[in-house]
Amino acid sequence: MKIAIIGTRGIPNYHGGFEQFAEYFSVYLADKGHEVFTYNSMKHPYQEKTYKGVHIIHCNDPEDKIGTPGQFIYDLNCILDARKRKFDIILQLGYTSSSIWGKLLPKNALIITNMDGLEWKRSKYSKPVRQFLKFAEKLAIKSSDYLISDSKGIQSYLMNKYGARSKYIAYGANIFNTPNEKVLQQYNVEKHKYNLLIARFEPENNLETILDGAAISNKKEVFLVVGKHNVNKFGTYLKQKYLNSENIRFIGGIYNLEHLNNLRYFSNLYFHGHSVGGTNPSLLEAMACNTLIIAHDNQFNKAILKTNAFYFNTAGQVKEFLEEINKGQHKDKTLNCRSDIEKFFNWPLINKQYLDFFNECRK
The missing domain is CATH 3.40.50.2000 (Glycogen Phosphorylase B;)
Incomplete structure (x- = not known):
């Protein structure tokens, strides 16, 4: 398969959970013989075109210049690039700043979205932002062909709230065996x-x-x-x-x-x-x-x-x-x-x- 991973700042991981997963999973897919592309911010420290068999596509990311709106522009740039490449599957990790561009996602690819947590519940966000996040959640469900929940609580929420089925697949970890x-x-x-x-x-x-x-x-x-x-x-x-x-x-x-x-x-x-x-x-x-x-x-x-x-x-x-x-x-x-x-x-x-x-x- 020809597979793209969007929604992260890129690999190798320098940021957080989704980036760590994207790194592990993309390398795994490449090892299995699939053609894999991950989208990286142009500000990512790793500037090579490949990583352990995974193709890297660097897209313009103005977040450092204009703040949060830059995340939306970065996601838009990734989606516009993906439209040109005839992917079989696009794995979208999260939806916060990408779901408003859902209608632009390529029609010839299966869109599979990991729905992340209940972002609109985070108290750090103002009431208008939380309302937007609820709206973004709904848009992500509409624009996706298949959904993934990384907890059974999220899986139940999506079914009860939207009648939306999702596949439960958790996050991962490595056993720590080298105490010092x-x-x-x-x-x-x-x-x-x-x-x-x-x-x-x-x-x-x-x-x-x-x-x-x-x-x-x-x-x-x-x-x-x-x-x-x-x-x-x-x-x-x-x-x-x-x-x-x-x-x-x-x-x-x-x-x-x-x-x-x-x-x-x-x-x-x-x-x-x-x-x-x-x-x-x-x-x-x-x-x-x-x-x-x-x-x-x-x-x-x-x-x-x-x-x-x-x-x-x-x-x-x-x-x-x-x-x-x-x-x-x-x-x-x-x-x-x-x-x-x-x-x-x-x-x-x-x-x-x-x-x-x-x-x-x-x-």
Whole structure:
């Protein structure tokens, strides 16, 4: 097949979850003998025309000059280019800035869209933006031939809201097998004597609830907060609020995967506060790193973690977990999480499920 992947900033991954998936899946497809093209922003650090057998198409992306509207122009440029190339399948990852151009998608290709999470629920967006995102969601469903949901919660939502069928295929992760305790020295922590939170600084990730619990806990173990806290008002607010909580350390974003995985692996408790839709990549990565997870109590997290985690809704519950639980007491949960990654969320399996679905769609 001749296959295109649009909707990301490009490969290899320098940005996030969809880019990581696009990298893994496109290389997998190329290895299987398919002709694969991924669309990259012209601002992407990788400027070659191929990557491990995958063709790279660089398109103009003015986001750095004009901000968010540039994302819409970039997606338009990708779609206009795709019209010229006679693809069999176009895999569209997300819809936020591309669905308004849905009528321009080539008619001779099957359009398969991964619907991502419930973007319109994100509180960082203003009411008009959230209304637009609901509209964009509807447009994406109309302009797609087939839909993919990366969580069963999203799959149910699409059926209940729109009567739209979608194929459930989760995200993936790689088991972490190379722990290196020396990494901890760079962060001034000791194994199993610190707790960890990795998240974007957005209210729906429940950082404030988690950190309120850490602040009032009588057990003052180091609490590391990983994420870019200096890019929005919410991050500035949180850092100021916990200024006098000496155990809470805001250490910024970490982009060294080895360091992230070792911090996860050697943590005592790992907190996951995400509450807005989809299979969150960072949750699967934590499961693959032998973490004991304390997750926000919602259907998306429970669908993945089942009984292999503890769940919170309030700061008081966070406080209790910090004071009463340690990782060594719950090896069954950490081992079960790791086992689930190996059985259900490993990248070779996820890649095969996508390719099998493509073949089904072409019948």
